[in-house]
Amino acid sequence: MSAPDGNAGTGSAPAHIRVEGITLGYGETLVQQDLTFDIRRGDVFVIMGGSGCGKSTVMRCLTGLLAPWSGRVLLGGESLWELPAARRSALMRRNGVMYQSGALWSSMTLEENICLPLEQYTKLAPEQMRAIAEYKLALVGLAGFGDHYPSEISGGMRKRVGVARAMALDPEVLFFDEPSAGLDPLSARRLDELILELRESLGTTMVVISHELDSIFTIADDAVFLDAETKTMLATGNPHELRDHSPVAQVRAFLTRGEADQDAAA
Numbered sequence: 001m002s003a004p005d006g007n008a009g010t011g012s013a014p015a016h017i018r019v020e021g022i023t024l025g026y027g028e029t030l031v032q033q034d035l036t037f038d039i040r041r042g043d044v045f046v047i048m049g050g051s052g053c054g055k056s057t058v059m060r061c062l063t064g065l066l067a068p069w070s071g072r073v074l075l076g077g078e079s080l081w082e083l084p085a086a087r088r089s090a091l092m093r094r095n096g097v098m099y100q101s102g103a104l105w106s107s108m109t110l111e112e113n114i115c116l117p118l119e120q121y122t123k124l125a126p127e128q129m130r131a132i133a134e135y136k137l138a139l140v141g142l143a144g145f146g147d148h149y150p151s152e153i154s155g156g157m158r159k160r161v162g163v164a165r166a167m168a169l170d171p172e173v174l175f176f177d178e179p180s181a182g183l184d185p186l187s188a189r190r191l192d193e194l195i196l197e198l199r200e201s202l203g204t205t206m207v208v209i210s211h212e213l214d215s216i217f218t219i220a221d222d223a224v225f226l227d228a229e230t231k232t233m234l235a236t237g238n239p240h241e242l243r244d245h246s247p248v249a250q251v252r253a254f255l256t257r258g259e260a261d262q263d264a265a266a
């Protein structure tokens with residue numbers, strides 16, 4: 001189930017993250033099994049699938065928060081879950097995560113929110129941190145908003161601040177948990193454009209959870225499709241390719257909002 005040739009993304013780039021046969025769950029409950037896929041360096045990679053299939057669970061495993069029951073996650077060649085905890089934490093510090101809500105502290109200004117990871121993980125002087133925060137806000141199109149509080153800006157802007165904060169430590173991989181959830185279509189499209197701009201200008205590998213088809217087709221170079229029923233992946237590859245050529249009916253149905261099934265039945 002490797003990615004098809006002729007992928008629209010950065011075709012020949014080496015794997016940044018390699019997922020090798022992982023099985024995951026909580027307690028006794030299996031969520032996903034036998035997942036194997038590569039995330040190429042500099043790609044926007046989407047984890048897609050219906051509600052509750054395990055997208056966030058897989059992301060927790062890739063971000064060092066949930067150990068797999070079996071299998072390996074190789075990050076830049078290092079086996080994440082076989083490392084000593086201290087080394088794993090150090091590796092994870094090189095990643096940024098943007099959560100659904102943006103997860104900003106309401107009592108802090110936007111600048112203070114972005115400075116938090118810098119205070120936690122660096123010994124930079126306060127003015128250096130402020131300069132970085134200002135630069136990151138400019139990167140997400142919010143130059144000059146540093147003194148505002150989260151309640152003073154729109155939902156779409158809060159998400160952008162979430163992205164700026166996730167980028168505070170210049171991550172090698174940026175993870176997004178349903179970035180456009182709760183946004184109006186225009187703000188959602190702007191966020192997609194921001195993801196593509198940042199990938200273009202910084203070359204950061206982006207891993208995005210999404211079930212929004214418009215967004216998936218706009219941003220994804222490559223993707224994996226998780227199925228809740230069989231509790232495994234049914235395909236990996238470029239979403240346009242999968243929509244048009246996947247031999248798996250569920251994958252085509254998901255990527256065409258069910259129209260492929262209806263066509264086949266007609």
Ligand SMILES: Nc1ncnc2c1ncn2[C@@H]1O[C@H](COP(=O)(O)OP(=O)(O)OP(=O)(O)O)[C@@H](O)[C@H]1O
Pocket residue numbers: 026031049050051052053054055056057058
């Ligand atoms: N902390 C947890 N403990 C036990 N079960 C959990 C936990 N978190 C999630 N689950 C269960 O694991 C399954 C997968 O959940 P997960 O949130 O990974 O799916 P998802 O595809 O991200 O869902 P959605 O699209 O609705 O956000 C679900 O059945 C969920 O109830």
